[in-house]
Amino acid sequence: MKKEMKKCARCEETKAIAEFNRDSKARDGRQTYCRTCKDELRKASYGTFERKCTKAKDRANQKAKRYGAESTLTLQEVKEVLGGTHCNYCNKPLEQSEKTLEHVLPFECGGANTFGNVTLACTACNSRKHVLPAFEFILLNGDAEAARRLLETLAERNGVTPTEYLYTLARAGIAYRTARLRRIVGVEAQ
Numbered sequence: 807m808k809k810e811m812k813k814c815a816r817c818e819e820t821k822a823i824a825e826f827n828r829d830s831k832a833r834d835g836r837q838t839y840c841r842t843c844k845d846e847l848r849k850a851s852y853g854t855f856e857r858k859c860t861k862a863k864d865r866a867n868q869k870a871k872r873y874g875a876e877s878t879l880t881l882q883e884v885k886e887v888l889g890g891t892h893c894n895y896c897n898k899p900l901e902q903s904e905k906t907l908e909h910v911l912p913f914e915c916g917g918a919n920t921f922g923n924v925t926l927a928c929t930a931c932n933s934r935k936h937v938l939p940a941f942e943f944i945l946l947n948g949d950a951e952a953a954r955r956l957l958e959t960l961a962e963r964n965g966v967t968p969t970e971y972l973y974t975l976a977r978a979g980i981a982y983r984t985a986r987l988r989r990i991v992g993v994e995a996q
């Protein structure tokens with residue numbers, strides 16, 4: 807009888823063993839938290855994710871507005887991007903807190919706030935990249951496989967071939983370098 811009951815380490819209620827999910831690594835073969843507690847924790851962490859996505863979307867919308875950029879990114883799309891598991895630049899597996907919504911072609915280079923121009927990046931890659939277009943950044947950091955995957959994903963979202971997409975980025979990259987040069991030497995665009 808005693809073996810059929812177990813105390814939950816979270817709510818401290820003693821419940822039937824069937825109220826605990828199986829865990830092959832545990833000594834008694836069951837998890838330490840009961841199912842009710844597990845459900846509560848899952849809902850709480852989803853709430854955090856929802857808030858994180860909403861905040862990321864709001865921040866991106868505000869920035870897009872400042873730059874007068876096209877802006878169609880939806881909350882659902884932000885969730886899809888931030889729901890990813892690895893940084894698309896360095897391929898590191900990410901904790902929720904390290905995930906950032908990254909605009910591949912920066913607003914500074916004429917990039918838009920659209921599903922076709924966003925990806926998942928870690929905070930380290932995001933801050934290292936600053937306003938460098940993503941593919942210049944990847945090439946500098948040397949992960950060709952990450953570059954190929956990101957290129958294919960974004961080309962598909964934009965309905966173009968990877969080669970066409972790369973040309974768009976290359977053109978914008980040139981425009982960006984020109985704009986940066988103008989800023990450095992202090993002349994206005996024509």
Ligand SMILES: [Zn+2]
Pocket residue numbers: 814815816817818819839840841842843
């Ligand atoms: Zn419990």
Ligand SMILES: [Zn+2]
Pocket residue numbers: 893894895896897898927928929930931932
């Ligand atoms: Zn990274």
